[in-house]
Amino acid sequence: MNALSIENLTRNYYKDKLTIAAVSGLNASFNEGTMTVIHGSSGSGKTTLLLMLGGMMQPSSGSVKFNGRDLYSMKGRELRHFRNRHVGFIFQKFYLLPYLTVRQNITLPLHIGENVRDNTELLHSLLERFRMSHRLNHLPGELSVGEQQRVALIRALIKDPALILADEPTGNLDPENLEIVSEALQEEAGKGRIVILVTHHASLFATGKTAFRLENGCFSDLR
Ligand SMILES: Nc1ncnc2c1ncn2[C@@H]1O[C@H](COP(=O)(O)OP(=O)(O)OP(=O)(O)O)[C@@H](O)[C@H]1O
Ligand SMILES: [Mg+2]
Known part of the structure; x- marks a missing residue:
C-alpha cells in the first residue's frame, strides 16, 4: 500500500537579509485511494509544500517519506527514478514546452528515464476525457489557457503515477471543465492513487x- 508522509516539514527561503518561513513544521500522512485538498491564501506555502512532496525541493528540515523511505536521503539517481516512476505533477504555471505539439508535450514523460514506452491507448482515452482530441497538433501558444491547463493535466497522468500532485489545476477552467477535472482527480484517487489537490x-x-x-x-x- 503506497503512502506518503511528512514529519516536521519546514522550508525557509533566504532573500537578501530576509528569512521567509514558507512552510513550518508540517505533519501529515496521505494514503493511497484518497484525495486531500490543500487550500490557503496566496503566499501561504502551497506550491512550496507540493514541490517538496514531489521530490523537487529539498526541505530545510524535516522529512518526506514515500513508503517509509525518506526522499531526500536518496542519491540523485534514485530520487530521479522516484520522480519519473511515481510522480505526476501539474504545475501551477503548466511548463509546457512551447516548440513541441500537444501530442509531443504529453508523451514526453514516456521518453524520459529507463523504460521508454508508448501508451497510445491511455493517451487517447485521456484526450477524450479532457476534451483535447481535436488539438493534438497544436503548439501550446495556439491553445486557450484552459486548454493548456488540461494538456498539463494529461501529461501528468500519462505515466500512470502513484502520486498525483496538482497545483491549482482548475484555475483557468470554466464550470463544465472544472467539474470534469475535479471528477477525474477523484476518480484517480478511487483507482488507488494518492491525490493531493491545491485549489482556491x-x-x-x-x-x-x-x-x-x-x-x-x-x-x-x-x-
Ligand atoms: N524562490 C523563492 N525565494 C524567496 N521567496 C520565495 C521563493 N519562492 C516562494 N517564496 C515565498 O515563499 C512564500 C510561499 O510561496 P508559495 O509559492 O509556496 O505560495 P503559494 O501558497 O503557492 O501561493 P499562490 O497561491 O500565490 O500560488 C511566499 O511568501 C513567496 O513569496
Ligand atoms: Mg502556488
Missing part, C-alpha cells in the same frame, strides 16, 4: 477525504 476553489474543498488549510506555512485547521 471553495466548491472543491469538500471533494477530498481531508482538507488542510495553510496559513503562513502552518496547517490551521483540519476537516
Whole structure:
C-alpha cells in the first residue's frame, strides 16, 4: 500500500537579509485511494509544500517519506527514478514546452528515464476525457489557457503515477471543465492513487477525504 508522509516539514527561503518561513513544521500522512485538498491564501506555502512532496525541493528540515523511505536521503539517481516512476505533477504555471505539439508535450514523460514506452491507448482515452482530441497538433501558444491547463493535466497522468500532485489545476477552467477535472482527480484517487489537490476553489474543498488549510506555512485547521 503506497503512502506518503511528512514529519516536521519546514522550508525557509533566504532573500537578501530576509528569512521567509514558507512552510513550518508540517505533519501529515496521505494514503493511497484518497484525495486531500490543500487550500490557503496566496503566499501561504502551497506550491512550496507540493514541490517538496514531489521530490523537487529539498526541505530545510524535516522529512518526506514515500513508503517509509525518506526522499531526500536518496542519491540523485534514485530520487530521479522516484520522480519519473511515481510522480505526476501539474504545475501551477503548466511548463509546457512551447516548440513541441500537444501530442509531443504529453508523451514526453514516456521518453524520459529507463523504460521508454508508448501508451497510445491511455493517451487517447485521456484526450477524450479532457476534451483535447481535436488539438493534438497544436503548439501550446495556439491553445486557450484552459486548454493548456488540461494538456498539463494529461501529461501528468500519462505515466500512470502513484502520486498525483496538482497545483491549482482548475484555475483557468470554466464550470463544465472544472467539474470534469475535479471528477477525474477523484476518480484517480478511487483507482488507488494518492491525490493531493491545491485549489482556491471553495466548491472543491469538500471533494477530498481531508482538507488542510495553510496559513503562513502552518496547517490551521483540519476537516
Ligand atoms: N524562490 C523563492 N525565494 C524567496 N521567496 C520565495 C521563493 N519562492 C516562494 N517564496 C515565498 O515563499 C512564500 C510561499 O510561496 P508559495 O509559492 O509556496 O505560495 P503559494 O501558497 O503557492 O501561493 P499562490 O497561491 O500565490 O500560488 C511566499 O511568501 C513567496 O513569496
Ligand atoms: Mg502556488
